[in-house]
Amino acid sequence: MAPFDSVTARLILLLAETGSIGRAAEREGIASSAVSRRVSDLEARLGVVLFDRSAHGVRLTRAGEAYAEGCRGVLRAIADLDAVMADFSSGQKGSLRLACTSSALTGRLPELLARFAQKHPGISLSIGEMGAAKALLALDEGQADIAIVSDNYDFSRFDIRPFEDERIWVLAPPEHPLAPQIDPRKALPFADVLPHPIVGVHHAGSLDRLLVEAASKTGKKLEEALRVESFPALVRMVEAGFGLGFVRSTSLHLLAGTDLVCAPLAEPWAMRKLLVARRKSSPMSAAMRGFIALCEETYSPSS
Known part of the structure; x- marks a missing residue:
């Protein structure tokens, strides 16, 4: 059997993550055909099928899952060896x-x-x-x-x-119906926010998960007016009047130069x-x- 190939191993893990030969090739900066050839050559050498292929992309087979887990272990060991060797130096x-x-x-x-x-x-x-x-x-x-x-x-x-430490804060433009209740010196109950549309951010990110879970526990859903992928964009969309927004206290500096009002959420889960x-x-x-x-x-x- 040929020696372990770390380049192909990383490609296997990238394919498992993206589910797409094209996206994996783009991330690695190589041709899709080169990715396909490496995988096919490896499958032929191992005598197993590592991926189920379809028009929608690729997905690991059971054999592929076992091989991917082995690749993770070997790549971790390589990374750990590098760290151990680094400690033999002067530390400088x-x-x-x-x-x-x-x-x-x-x-x-x-x-x-x-x-x-x-x-x-x-x-x-x-x-x-x-x-x-x-x-x-x-x-x-x-x-x-x-x-x-x-x-x-x-x-x-x-x-x-x-x-x-960080707390979740709610943001609103000054003309928003909830604005009179929003004071940075007073914690605002999450229940007061729930009836209003919001600007969402980072789907399935940690803040998104936190808010969705909190709303679910009340038996309600957050109503998203739209979704953005960055907190500066969220602040701009809240300014434009699309809805309320949520940020962590570490991002409150983004409000500088705006007329947005803000307040911390009152619930313990918001800390x-x-x-x-x-x-x-x-x-x-x-x-x-x-x-x-x-x-x-x-x-x-x-x-």
């Missing part, structure tokens, strides 16, 4: 790969990274902005050393530490935490230890 050189949500990058993380970079000038930083689910998947597959994500996910496979997560089984490089220590040293819990 190395790398730190972060997978972060937009909430983390609009909070205190940039300033914290600046402090870390000043203290460790030989450590190269790689920062990927993505949703929390993808950030945790990046940890699982050894594509990131640390993830900074919201707290409403399954963290049983990860070691977690608090990073930043959340951003967490620093790492795989329990991954070795701790000097860079990871330094960054986590800095996070713990500067974390200040809300009263």
Whole structure:
């Protein structure tokens, strides 16, 4: 049997994630035919079918699921070996790969990274902005050393530490019917918001999941006027009068220069935490230890 091919292994995982040869090829910057050929050659060599193919895309077979899980394990081991080797150096050189949500990058993380970079000038930083689910998947597959994500996910496979406290706030234009009740000094009950259309953001993202679950527990659904993919866009659409909006406290700076009114939600579930997560089984490089220590040293819990 031919030796393990890490390039093909990454393609297998990318196909499993995207369900599309075309999207996988685009992400890797190679031709679709090259992706198909690699998969077909691998299937022929293994003597199994890894993907069910249809007009709608590709999906792992049971054999494919087993092979993909094996690929994840090998790629994790390779990533872990790199981390172990980095610790043999003086600690003055190395790398730190972060997978972060937009909430983390609009909070205190940039300033914290600046402090870390000043203290460790030989450590190269790689920062990927993505949703929390993808950030945790990046940890699982050894594509990131640390993830900074919201707290409403399954963290049983990860070691977690608090990073930043945040509350969910509601936004409205001053002419909105609910505006007279919105005061930043007073918490607003979620039930008062539910009858009004909203501007949604990041479908299936952590904030979206949190709000949908909270509405479901009341037996109601959020009425979306429209949906956007970024918080600056959400603020602009709320300004334009499309509906109410929700942001985390780490994004309130986006309201600067607007006449929007805002208030924190009153419910306990609206007070959340951003967490620093790492795989329990991954070795701790000097860079990871330094960054986590800095996070713990500067974390200040809300009263």
